[in-house]
Amino acid sequence: MxxxxxxxxxxxxxxxxxxxxxxxxxxxxxxxxxxxxxxxxxxxNSAARTLVTRRTGSVALVISEPEQREYDSSFLNRIFTDPFFGRITAGAQSALRPHDVHLVILPTDSSDHHQVVRYLRQGHVDGVLLISSHDEDPLPEQVHALGIPAVMSARPAAAIPASFVHTDQRLGARLAAEHLIRRGCTRLATVSGPLDMPAGQERLDGFRSFLQRRGLADVPCVEGDFTRAGGEDAARRLLAEHPGVDGLFVANDLMAEGAMLVLHDLGRRVPDDVAVIGFDDSSAALACRPPLTTVRQPVEEMAAEMAELLLAHIADPDRLPRSVSFQPTLVIRGSA
Structure with a gap:
């Protein structure tokens, strides 16, 4: 100097x-x-600056999943190939980069939560963006107990004071149901997400609740796992039991891509024989043939808002928690 x-x-x-x-x-x-x-x-000299400011200039993006599911060949492979997590990373970085704050990505499942908690406790980062999708996940409470600034990707199941962002999942599923009804579909079914996840539960509930009010009380459902392979398996089982389905709501785009492969194998045309709607509006929706009609949740904007909230909490640790809600929209393409 x-x-x-x-x-x-x-x-x-x-x-x-x-x-x-x-x-x-x-x-x-x-x-x-x-x-x-x-x-x-x-x-x-970053080390010297950290000693003076007590700041590291880094925040952690912690992606907390349960132990790997049946169809996952690798936990890390699922994390780094799922377009949803790529969009979260891009959105968070867009908000952090102008502040010269770096993002440390920490995937974790229930077998190594203790390692992540130890890393956070040692002061390597200034705050945490926590992507936790399961009601029984202990990590939100563990992070809160550390006293480190943190923002959640959804309303925490535990009663902890934390800022979070969320999407109205039930509304998104209702948009899908409305569109299938408008298209004239009468034999509807769904491949749900994992029913131990709030997103899986709420999308199924939103879809079925709307159809029930329209007099369609018995809507077939097979549970999937939010992966392409899981979508293929679930769709194959669903269509074997209900071959007359003419409208299919699949709880995320990756599973919808797998379901459309099954429909092609069975000689069912999309959308002429079966209309298909996904959820997320990820890159997988554009990889489908025909391109997938899907419910868009603004993942990049949500992740950027999480990062902005976290920066505010880092700057002012006494700042009160707040929540930010985002609305889903239907993106109509060729599949429905």
């Missing part, structure tokens, strides 16, 4: 203010210091 100050012809304190983006530095002086930084090759 002394070398930068000498090169720029300013004090060491002025260099420090420029590096820390203080608003009190004149534009011309800031530019002169930045040129001197480039010329001298100066790089901030």
């Amino acid at each position: 002394d070398e930068v100050a000498a090169a720029a012809g300013v004090s060491r304190a002025t260099v420090s203010r420029v590096i820390n983006n203080a608003p009190t530095v004149e534009a011309k002086i800031r530019e002169r210091v930045q040129r001197a930084i480039s010329a001298t090759g100066y790089v901030v």
Whole structure:
């Protein structure tokens, strides 16, 4: 910093203010210091800054899943190939990058929660974005007990004061049901998500509740696992028992892609013989043939909002928790 100050012809304190983006530095002086930084090759000592500020400049994206499901060849493979998690990462980074805050991705299942808790307790990050999808997951309470700033991806099942974002899952499923009815479908069925997950429960409830009010009380359902292979298996079992289905709601796009492969194998045309609607509006929806009609939840925007909330909590640890709700929309393409 002394070398930068000498090169720029300013004090060491002025260099420090420029590096820390203080608003009190004149534009011309800031530019002169930045040129001197480039010329001298100066790089901030992150370890030293952490000692002074008590900040690491990093936050953790913790993706908490149960022990791997029957159709998963690998837990990590599921995490890093599922478009949903890629969209979360992209959305969070879009909000963190302008603040020069880095994202540390920590996938975890129930077998190694203790390792994640230990990592967080050691102070490696300033806060946590927690993606937890199961009511019985102990990790939200464990993270809260650490006293580290955290924001959840959905309303926490436990009674803990935490900020969170959420989508109206039941409304999204209702949009799918309404569209299938408008298309004239009369023999509807669904491949649900895992019913130990709130998203799986709420999407199934929203779909069935709307149809029940329309006089369709007995809607066949086979539970899936939110993977493409699981969607194939569930759709094959569903169509073996109910071959006359003409409208199918599948609780996420990856499973819908698998279901459409099964329909193709059975010689059922989409949408002429069976209309299909997915959920998420992920890249998998565009990979389907025909392209998948789906319920969009704005995952990138939700993740960015999580990151903004977390930055606010890091800056002000006494800030009160708040929730932000996002509304789903129906994206109509070729499958329904």
